[in-house]
Amino acid sequence: xxxxxxxxxxxxxxxxxxxxxEISLQVLPGSITALIGPSGCGKTTFLRCMNRMHEEEPGxxxxxxIELQGLSQELRSLSLAEVRRRVGMVFREPRLxxxxxxxxNLSMGSRAQGRDHTLRAYxxxxxxxKKVRLWNExxxxxxxxxxxxSSGEAQLxxxxxxxxxxxxxxxxxxxxxxxxxxxxxxxEEVMEELKQEMPILMVTHSLQQAGRIADRTAFFLDGRLxxxxxTQQIFxxxxxxxxxxxxxxxxx
Amino acid sequence: MRWPLGISLIFFGAVLTSxxxxxxxxxxxxxxGLTLELGALxxxxxxxxxxxxxPLGVLTGLSWSEGQWKTRERKALRLIxxxxxxxxxxxxxxxWGTLQSRESEFWQSRLPGFVFWVFWVATWGRLxxxxxxxxxxxxxxxxxxxxxxxxxSWQIALWGVWRESRQEMIGVCVRTGLRLGLEFVxxxxxxxxxxxxxxxxxxxx
Numbered sequence: 001x002x003x004x005x006x007x008x009x010x011x012x013x014x015x016x017x018x019x020x021x022e023i024s025l026q027v028l029p030g031s032i033t034a035l036i037g038p039s040g041c042g043k044t045t046f047l048r049c050m051n052r053m054h055e056e057e058p059g060x061x062x063x064x065x066i067e068l069q070g071l072s073q074e075l076r077s078l079s080l081a082e083v084r085r086r087v088g089m090v091f092r093e094p095r096l097x098x099x100x101x102x103x104x105n106l107s108m109g110s111r112a113q114g115r116d117h118t119l120r121a122y123x124x125x126x127x128x129x130k131k132v133r134l135w136n137e138x139x140x141x142x143x144x145x146x147x148x149x150s151s152g153e154a155q156l157x158x159x160x161x162x163x164x165x166x167x168x169x170x171x172x173x174x175x176x177x178x179x180x181x182x183x184x185x186x187x188e189e190v191m192e193e194l195k196q197e198m199p200i201l202m203v204t205h206s207l208q209q210a211g212r213i214a215d216r217t218a219f220f221l222d223g224r225l226x227x228x229x230x231t232q233q234i235f236x237x238x239x240x241x242x243x244x245x246x247x248x249x250x251x252x
Numbered sequence: 253m254r255w256p257l258g259i260s261l262i263f264f265g266a267v268l269t270s271x272x273x274x275x276x277x278x279x280x281x282x283x284x285g286l287t288l289e290l291g292a293l294x295x296x297x298x299x300x301x302x303x304x305x306x307p308l309g310v311l312t313g314l315s316w317s318e319g320q321w322k323t324r325e326r327k328a329l330r331l332i333x334x335x336x337x338x339x340x341x342x343x344x345x346x347x348w349g350t351l352q353s354r355e356s357e358f359w360q361s362r363l364p365g366f367v368f369w370v371f372w373v374a375t376w377g378r379l380x381x382x383x384x385x386x387x388x389x390x391x392x393x394x395x396x397x398x399x400x401x402x403x404x405s406w407q408i409a410l411w412g413v414w415r416e417s418r419q420e421m422i423g424v425c426v427r428t429g430l431r432l433g434l435e436f437v438x439x440x441x442x443x444x445x446x447x448x449x450x451x452x453x454x455x456x457x
Contacts, residue, residue, distance in 0.1 A: 084402030
């Protein structure tokens, strides 16, 4: 099975501070890959390199090779707009555009990508809302404001906004961190369905969540990838002592 | 008192006292109808500056707030902006008058343009700085959300900032416009009144 995303010898940093060292990883189709590790280990930096958000941070740079399936050129050679269309990202907090309606929020990606035809925008929005199971709730109030939504609804709408661009890969940065158990569970169900169409790379601090939904898990420590493999293997029979120490809570 | 203002006042004073005769010439120029032409030129340049300054300022602010500019560059921008904030218009006008008194054909033909070019730069500089300051306050989390959708920096500048902070931006434009307009009128009045008093005093003595 050929990977959707292939990362080779990725190093990244901020100015003189190196945050990632020589990471190589493959993201397989139909999979959820969880990136785990203590705070500051580089997992979010890694995630942000995948859609080139990292290089837009102060002093941010990266070296190495990132390849996306179906493209003859590396990610570095693509325009940022193209990268962001192909590699969607959802943040820890919803980050909806306040003062805008549900429709405007969800069509923003299409508009930004120059696909601002109303019919196409409606198609994209319906597709995205159905994917996150919010179509019935919002189909009759697409033009209402997003300012009074619950954090769970807002996060699912953020996911829908990203999905409206129909990305090849989905990046999730602690997507359930601020959600109650009901929405967290709903999000996980949505992710399980989505992974069939686009592989998901997810940063999480919850080992339980990684254990529940991730097919593969990568453990980061001090900017290095210590170990990566099937989640079952990582949690039950880790190859590295450091991984075992982290999983069993004996680290630090 | 801020140092640019102090320096410019000293400069202005020095030029004013040392060029009484040139001021007389300047007035005669105004009286001959040149004021209208210069005024029209000034308004045209100021409008051009206005149109150019806002988007450029927002983009400058964007690169600033994204940390693409180092502290040294920020200081340099600050210095340039202070430099642009000097009351260049009266200084240049008086210098023009001084040079005119020497009856130099070269300067006589080129200085009116120079005067209003300087005024335009000052206008542009102020608006650029103000709009870049405004943009640097745009929340980074919102900017990232735009970026993640593939919205480019200039699109964020044109849509995002406008949609998120349009009221504040209109306020900046109105305030800056008023200030520039008032300053322009103030310096013109000063340039007309002070020399006329000077002439009157000189005439009676």
